[in-house]
Amino acid sequence: MSAHKAGFVNIVGKPNAGKSTLLNHLMGEKLAIVTQKAQTTRHRIFGIYNEDDLQIVFSDTPGVLDPKYGLQEKMMDFVKDSLQDADVFLFIVDITDRTPPSEFLIEKLNKIPVPVLILVNKIDASNQTDLEKVMEEWHERIPKAEILPISAITGFNTEVILPKLKSLLPENPPYYDKTQYTDKPERFFVNEAIREKILLNYEKEIPYSVEVVTEMFKEKEGIIFIDAVIFVERDTQKGIIIGHKGDAIKKVGTEARLDLEKFFDKKIHLNLFVKVKKDWRKNDRDLKNFGYR
Ligand SMILES: Nc1nc2c(ncn2[C@@H]2O[C@H](COP(=O)(O)OP(=O)(O)OP(=O)(O)O)[C@@H](O)[C@H]2O)c(=O)[nH]1
């Protein structure tokens, strides 16, 4: 057998580029939530891909942005971490995104002596002329990078990514137990499943004002019993989350439960509560309690 290879492959890019979609696709498992709204991912999530002679520790990160409040600053701290410890970068760009690229990322990736693979994503929603133009532009911005057009949603051209990464990674023993596929505990996936449904079911600032904490996760006779709290910033938001006669929160609960039953492959009993924690996004102590350091 050939020598074992292992390393860290960090997925970076702007909000909404398709980073989490790609992580899930490469892992064959829904580890990271995906929505059409920017700033869906708030934490750094490891997805650990294992073969007999290979371990790739993927890290999915929040999209790179200019922070406007405490929570976003903490989110960018996760991004900065991920710029420190990579063996290879997967830089995802969205071909349908007409806004200017992140100069911050371009500068970093040019400076760091680590291979960069630029994945021009969402080509299913584009055409050949635009693709050639965009690939040329990226070649000029980051000359050392190899550029690959893909569609993370349809899987087009994604089969070349793993072999390419394998060729770039160093010989190393595995960093994690080979049966482990993520660094996150069960409760994290519960919090995220609920947050995804909130992103999908509510408008404007509401999803961004929400944090979810699972307070109980207990398995008994094949059923998982979960109590989770949805924290909002203001009383008015609490009313909106609950909705008329509780219809809105009931919908969130049902949708999250169905996803979680699939993820854990068990029956789930899910209780949701809503509480107000005034302006938590700007409060350092609250942010720390919610796991943002
Ligand atoms: N058409 C098309 N849409 C895609 C593709 N990949 C992702 N998307 C969509 O783009 C949106 C954003 O996808 P995410 O995976 O959440 O993007 P992200 O980069 O993780 O976003 P943040 O976590 O907010 O930084 C979702 O609506 C996806 O369904 C693709 O290849 N083609």
Ligand SMILES: [Mg+2]
């Ligand atoms: Mg994401």
